[in-house]
């Protein structure tokens with residue numbers, strides 16, 4: 001059994017353009033990513049966890065459903081989309097208690113006709129395809145920045161293999177559900193040599209791709225020519241998406257010049273506001 005904590009509130013405003021509210025119903029994350037994980041840095045900074053070993057032992061928010069039931073009557077007409085999750089992973093591998101709570105939260109939100117945007121480095125339970133229970137408007141995403149499983153072992157040691165993530169997402173796509181890919185934080189070649197078109201081909205079934213650069217990583221900042229590298233790769237993503245009828249979004253700061261829309265939504269003022277307590281990027 002996972003350790004439990006209690007919180008005073010659950011739903012909060014996210015500050016990102018694709019989901020106006022967010023839920024983080026777990027503290028910590030057993031996927032233990034080493035980019036490093038920005039959520040872990042923030043929790044350490046505010047004294048909620050001691051170190052990496054503390055971070056990879058997740059604690060469940062025991063009163064999450066109770067809080068959701070209390071907050072929904074007041075907020076349900078204001079909320080358009082809820083993102084799960086910014087500071088943890090809703091389908092951590094080998095954590096059935098996490099998956100069970102996440103499914104109950106999605107079901108509860110869908111009962112109020114609130115759409116969920118879900119993002120994981122784990123594996124989606126096939127029962128999400130039951131649209132009578134979970135609704136058909138949710139969007140399910142995986143983070144996929146490589147197909148190199150050795151790189152995954154070093155960077156995302158306890159997350160699902162890339163192959164299993166793609167397989168579980170493809171299953172939901174084949175059941176008619178909307179799927180998306182967070183290709184972020186995309187690594188520079190001094191971390192892993194890889195072929196972006198090959199990765200894009202593997203996930204060409206997705207409805208949307210979000211591409212963003214790697215931040216907060218010493219080795220990546222040492223890569224000479226990273227601005228050109230990210231511009232070229234952002235262009236590859238854009239061209240691939242246009243050719244294949246896939247929606248796309250290039251994250252703020254990835255290109256040499258951001259689009260006006262990205263600048264408006266993810267510009268300095270917004271970044272600072274989100275850094276006040278929430279992540280600047282979905283992870």
Ligand code: SF4
Nearest residue numbers: 029031032033037283
């Ligand atoms: S899956 Fe996300 S929250 Fe979990 S450790 Fe990795 S980056 Fe952090």
